[in-house]
Amino acid sequence: AQSVSQHNHHVILSEAASLELGCNYSYGGTVNLFWYVQYPGQHLQLLLKYFSGDPLVKGIKGFEAEFIKSKFSFNLRKPSVQWSDTAEYFCAVTPNSGYSTLTFGKGTMLLVSP
Amino acid sequence: EAQVTQNPRYLITVTGKKLTVTCSQNMNHEYMSWYRQDPGLGLRQIYYSMNVEVTDKGDVPEGYKVSRKEKRNFPLILESPSPNQTSLYFCASSSQDRGRGYTFGSGTRLTVV
DSSP states (O other), X not given: OOEEEESOSEEEXXXXXXXXXXXXXXXXXXXXXXXXXXXXXXXXXXXXXXXXXXXXXXXXXXXXXXXXXXXXXXXXXXXSOOGGGOEEEEEEEEESSSOOOOEEOOXXXXXXXX | OOOEEEEOSEEEEOTTOOEEEEEEESSOOSEEEEEEEETTTEEEEEEXXXXXXXXXXXXXXXXXXXXXXXXXXXXXXXXXXXXXXXXXXXXXXXXXXXXXOXXXXXXXXXXXX
């Protein structure tokens, strides 16, 4: 079975700082990778996804992520965060064949101070 | 509008009183899942369904039941709720092309006293 590890449980940044949230997964085969965001009191929204092709994936709101297969990593980045990026971020993985669980990491809570 | 609809949004109940949380999607998705979200534990899958009449256990199925009699609906049933089932619950659906990602409902906050 697959698993996901997110490096930081809490991150605090000032506005305009750069962001990188770490995500590593464990699975022996080909995977689909996702980053979801959950704003306070809301449901999960898809930020971006990778399933094939260019390993550098661009998502909504200026976020991007890079899939590094050799490192089993899918880190989320944003060059300059805003106060409105305060939210919880979840990395998730699912195998690319058949059907299996969409497995989530435990989440990283990002607090951006104005 | 493409969406996953859960009801109710908030529910407070007493131990042992059977309840059902409904989930409906209008995207003709084959796959549907239930997750529970707890602080520090992220989202854990309870049950999933690959299609009508096909369901299977996720990581934390104990104390829950599901059914998939129609493609659009995937209710979550707690036959005898207990306080450790107090949680935030999300329903999600996806097409067979899972590269498109899952669409999540707005969540149901359940409190069992």
